[in-house]
Amino acid sequence: MLSIIISSYHPQFYSALEKNIAETIGIPYEIIKIDNPNLMGICEAYNKGASLSKYDYLLFVHEDVIFHTKEWGQKLINHLEKENVGVVGLAGSNYVPKAPCGWFIFDEIYNFKNYIQNNKERTRRTIKQMLIPYAKVFAVDGVFMAVTKFVYNEFLFDVKVKGFHGYDTDFSLRVATRYHNYVINDVLIEHFSEGDSNKLWFDNNIQIREKIMHRYQENFDEKVESILFHAFLRRYFSYYNCNLKNIFFTLRFFPHQLTRYNKFLIFKGYMYYFFKHK
Structure with missing residues (x-):
């Protein structure tokens, strides 16, 4: 069986x-x-x-x-x-x-x-x-x-x-x-x-998420989305250079429903990685 x-x-x-x-x-x-x-x-x-x-x-x-x-x-x-x-x-x-x-x-x-x-x-x-x-x-x-x-x-x-x-x-x-x-x-x-x-x-996991863009749950968890996107950026820019090409690539996964404050914090994160790689 x-x-x-x-x-x-x-x-x-x-x-x-x-x-x-x-x-x-x-x-x-x-x-x-x-x-x-x-x-x-x-x-x-x-x-x-x-x-x-x-x-x-x-x-x-x-x-x-x-x-x-x-x-x-x-x-x-x-x-x-x-x-x-x-x-x-x-x-x-x-x-x-x-x-x-x-x-x-x-x-x-x-x-x-x-x-x-x-x-x-x-x-x-x-x-x-x-x-x-x-x-x-x-x-x-x-x-x-x-x-x-x-x-x-x-x-x-x-x-x-x-x-x-x-x-x-x-x-x-x-x-x-x-x-x-x-x-x-x-x-x-x-x-x-x-x-x-x-x-x-x-x-x-990047390859998988590029392929599967399905919306699974109805609710949006601001805290989870914000923390995991920060974690994604931190790891991504530990493996890859923070140049314009890679910044635009990571934005494919940006959770647009975030509040202005959390968007601002992510922008600050981008600035940090960009100047760190200079």
């Missing part, structure tokens, strides 16, 4: 997960392992795995996790069988700012998480359990992304998103233009690595 697709590069993690799934899933399944020691981007690996799948429900999951929930397979299927469902995940957010960024929003009122976060050494364990049964979101974290094959075939992973960053934001936001994405609380995993927001992550 469930095809589990894994882009694998760490045999020890994969073996532990394979055994864990067999002990916990509780329904018929297949695992499609795509050996991928940096041979291809994760989008290409996931599309390759999905093309080999035989079931109508797909789960794209990292290999450095274990499942703590028993009989979790049917619980997941129940969510995927709901009307107009898109991506089902265990972490995501329901606010999409104008500025390029990942799924996570600094203001926790917009984030929904249901997982245990640890590190590879298993020394830093943090439990994030959502109290409500499910939450509608737009962007979904890629550690766990479930979708029907029907919806997957409509969107696919975009192989133009290179490497291992941003693929989840890109896929889930495109799906959210037509379907409802959810974070659920009746499946619990533990994840044994922490994110790496490097330059490729940043560039991929």
Whole structure:
């Protein structure tokens, strides 16, 4: 009933997960392992795995996790069988700012998480359990992304998103233009690595936001938009020169609904970066 697709590069993690799934899933399944020691981007690996799948429900999951929930397979299927469902995940957010960024929003009122976060050494364990049964979101974290094959075939992973960053934001936001994405609380995993927001992550998020200019939420959060645009400029001009060409490029993502005061502060920020790069 469930095809589990894994882009694998760490045999020890994969073996532990394979055994864990067999002990916990509780329904018929297949695992499609795509050996991928940096041979291809994760989008290409996931599309390759999905093309080999035989079931109508797909789960794209990292290999450095274990499942703590028993009989979790049917619980997941129940969510995927709901009307107009898109991506089902265990972490995501329901606010999409104008500025390029990942799924996570600094203001926790917009984030929904249901997982245990640890590190590879298993020394830093943090439990994030959502109290409500499910939450509608737009962007979904890629550690766990479930979708029907029907919806997957409509969107696919975009192989133009290179490497291992941003693929989840890109896929889930495109799906959210037509379907409802959810974070659920009746499946619990533990994840044994922490994110790496490097330059490729940043560039991929810019590419994604250039491509997807959809307006997701009706409300406009002045504080979130202002803080994230300042953060975007700070990071952008740490990688690229603050010249007129790049200033005009960043203005593509400018949140025009800001108040005059916040617009003035952003203008001051531009002046700071411009003279800093002189």
